[in-house]
Amino acid sequence: MDNKTMLEGILWDLKALSDLFLHGSIESGTAKVYQTFKDSLNEVLSLQNELYLFMSENGMYTVSNVTETKIDKVKNKYNEELKEE
Numbered sequence: 001m002d003n004k005t006m007l008e009g010i011l012w013d014l015k016a017l018s019d020l021f022l023h024g025s026i027e028s029g030t031a032k033v034y035q036t037f038k039d040s041l042n043e044v045l046s047l048q049n050e051l052y053l054f055m056s057e058n059g060m061y062t063v064s065n066v067t068e069t070k071i072d073k074v075k076n077k078y079n080e081e082l083k084e085e
Contacts, residue, residue, distance in 0.1 A: 004060040007051065011061075014048040 021044055025037035055061035 004055075007055055007060060011048065011051050011055065014044055014051065018044045018048060 018041060021037050021041035025034055025041055028034035028037055052061060056063075
């Protein structure tokens with residue numbers, strides 16, 4: 001397994017973990033449990049950001065800008081599909 005694939009997997013795991021911690025903090029029953037989930041969420045988000053920056057700086061995670069034209073095209077497509085239903 002190459003480094004990019006491994007790091008993508010870790011990044012996905014961190015995203016999933018942040019979702020769990022978010023829901024844990026929302027549904028916590030006591031202030032102590034809430035604070036524990038909140039602290040854990042902040043730590044995981046920090047790790048996620050650091051990994052994303054590392055991957056981005058090393059060309060492993062690229063983001064492309066989308067033009068307004070492409071956005072409008074997708075919006076129109078879904079609006080048309082909604083009208084058909």
